[in-house]
Amino acid sequence: MIKTGSQILLDSLIREGVEYIFGIPGGANLPLFDALYASPIKFILTRHEQGAGHAADGYARATGKVGVCLATSGPGATNLVTAIATAYMDSVPMVAITGQVKTFLIGNDAFQEADIIGITRPITKHSYLVKDVKDLARIVKEAFYIANTGRRGPVLIDLPVDITLEKCEEIVPTEVDLPGYKPRYEGNIRQIKIAAEEINNSVQPVVYTGGGIVASDSAKELLELAEKGNLPVTTTLMGLGGFPEDHKLSLGMLGMHGTVYANFAVTECDLLIAIGSRFDDRVTGKIDEFAPRAKIIHVDVDPASISKTIRVDIPIVGDAKNILQELNKHIYFAERKEWFDKIKSWKEKNPLSYNEGENVIKPQYVIEQICDAGKGNVIITTEVGQNQMWAAQFFTYTKPRTFLSSGGLGTMGYGFPAAIGAQLGCPDKIVVDIAGDGSIQMNIQELSTIARLNIPVKIVILNNGYLGMVRQWQELFYNKRYSGVKLNGNPDFVKLAEAYGTKGFLIEKKEEVRPTIEKAFSSKGPVVMDFRIDPTENVFPMVPAGQAIHRMIGTMA
Structure with a gap:
């Protein structure tokens, strides 16, 4: 034709x-x-x-x-x-x-x-x-x-x-023939068996997973590996949701703003099983002090990612789902009591926490209330900065594809339009964009898009009057010389929302937080929530740039 x-x-x-x-x-x-x-x-x-x-x-x-x-x-x-x-x-x-x-x-x-x-x-x-x-x-x-x-x-x-x-x-093609492009999906069986032997014999292992678990839809296989081998699991920012954070084997997120216990466990492990992750600098910190005593297994579909940053002892190229299915056939349960006692001690001494304060809204509290009110039916998108890290730390992710954020590029303005795409793709989910008052203004014109089409995205603005993460770095590392970070002249976000044709709420008291979230979640249309949070709140724990990941500040460690 x-x-x-x-x-x-x-x-x-x-x-x-x-x-x-x-x-x-x-x-x-x-x-x-x-x-x-x-x-x-x-x-x-x-x-x-x-x-x-x-x-x-x-x-x-x-x-x-x-x-x-x-x-x-x-x-x-x-x-x-x-x-x-x-x-x-x-x-x-x-x-x-x-x-x-x-x-x-x-x-x-x-x-x-x-x-x-x-x-x-x-x-x-x-x-x-x-x-x-x-x-x-x-x-x-x-x-x-x-x-x-x-x-x-x-x-x-x-x-x-x-x-x-x-x-x-029109000639309709029936197949793709690209001689120079042949992705490898099946891992080398010999390498998989060697990896299984190392896992079974390890005393202090840690599984470290990234976005590859989510991309390959292998969360089920990862859970089987962890439970079958009794292996603690930590995830990158991109890997959030790939392993349920309410599971006893979860260490949460590692890296610059990861949990103390995840960073300590990686530092002291004797075997690091990296799956679908690429050893990003925000994860490794100072490279020569990253997992210094560990043998490293690395599973990744991209051969160029293996040994690019960190020396790997057992490389396995292929799709995470296929490799985990084969690997799980050879894994045995090990008690590892002393290792888990040590992890338990780290968790008890350094839980993720914050000072609730008086007469002020803490951003962590807002995130916790979103998580609780959402009852497991929420997709979180984020902007970049403090809002992103609080969302990563204080929302409990139990399912893949429920945390969408710009990890590698760190793009302010990502979360709001990403929420539009997520909402259209998953209409039965509550989609929440967690934003800062700086980052939301990067693509705020998309309020017109959600208003015109009645796309029920919920926008949470953690409004502290600053480019918050830059302010935090200037406070901690630049002698509080706050340059170019005060957001003077912010709009009235409620009036702006209404001008575009959406609902807007201003929240200035802690007791208003939960009722407003519930009201927004029950609304069938888009909602903007402007939470006036503590302007001095910082994201902790934190690994200073270039430091080893076990050298954190803002913790009890």
């Missing part, structure tokens, strides 16, 4: 199961929007392309499907860059489609032309400039395959406007 490039693109997206496209139209993608007019795919008009990219990212993280965003050429495409980089750093499957000037104008500095392929090459898993409409169906199929296999990540399709208008006989 003869079709235009636009029709071929949309039919290809339908075959890939795409439900939503997030984006903004423009001159170079108008033919796509004309085709979208009669398409079953739902288009979500955001108010900024960065918001569209983060919404596609949030949809992908919450559902496990590939997120799709769409922008026009030039500034529309460049506005996607931060969102693409965010997805790349956190291995999120996303396909970004950008309009481009006509093929014969490329390279001539035409109106709204930008070399988006060149700009995004370091932050995409792969990219395509479509030069022939006959290649389009194949390219779309390959893009989705690349984005959602191996170490997942964003793929960009740059589509000149004349290609979208050209017609050809």
Whole structure:
């Protein structure tokens, strides 16, 4: 059947199961929007392309499907860059489609032309400039395959406007053939058996897991490993929810703002079993003092991540789910009483805690109340900074895909649009964006998006009048020389919410916290909650930059 490039693109997206496209139209993608007019795919008009990219990212993280965003050429495409980089750093499957000037104008500095392929090459898993409409169906199929296999990540399709208008006989591809791209899923059996022997013989083991557990849907297999082998488990920020934090074997999060007991356990362990994690600097701290006495097993689908930062003794390349299924066949229960007695002592001496204070709202208390009121049916998205760390520390995550945050890039402005994507992908969940008063203003224009479509995202602003994490660092390491962090001139967030057409609540007293959260959760539409928190509250424990992770401040240790 003869079709235009636009029709071929949309039919290809339908075959890939795409439900939503997030984006903004423009001159170079108008033919796509004309085709979208009669398409079953739902288009979500955001108010900024960065918001569209983060919404596609949030949809992908919450559902496990590939997120799709769409922008026009030039500034529309460049506005996607931060969102693409965010997805790349956190291995999120996303396909970004950008309009481009006509093929014969490329390279001539035409109106709204930008070399988006060149700009995004370091932050995409792969990219395509479509030069022939006959290649389009194949390219779309390959893009989705690349984005959602191996170490997942964003793929960009740059589509000149004349290609979208050209017609050809559509040839529907039935398979993907990429000779240079063959992700490995099955781990080496010999290596798995060696790893199992080390685990069974270890005295002080720790399992250290990251976002790879969530991405590979292997939380069940991880739980089996921990219980079968009697192994304590710590997770990275990206791994939150991959192991239930209410489980007796949970150590919570490790790293710069991790728990004392997780950091101590990693420092003193004799075997570290790393699964789906990449030894990020916020996790390791000072490298030569990270797990100094431990043998290290590293399971990862990306061979380039193994021994990149930390020397690994037993590498296993492959998909975490497949490897754990095989590994669990060879694991035996071990008591390890002395090791667990030591961990218990660390937990008792240094629990995650805070000073509740008087006549002031503590951010940790707000997080705890959200967790309790949500009754296990909440997806948390966050911005970046203190709000992110409090959300990581004081919400109890028991299920995968319930904590969505920018880990690798640390993108302020991520959480709110990501919540939009998560809410659309998981309509039966309560989706809460935990934000600071600085970070919420990075993409606050998306209030228009949720108001217009009545998307019931709940926004929690932990309002302390500062760029809080920067202020904390200036307090602790720069002699309280507070430079550029006081947010003078913040808007009235309640009035702003109402101006956009959403509900807004101001919370200034502790006794108002829980009732307001319950009122927001029972609301069928979007809600903004402005919590005026203690402006001097800091995130503890904390490992100073460049220090070993067992050298924490703000603790009893």
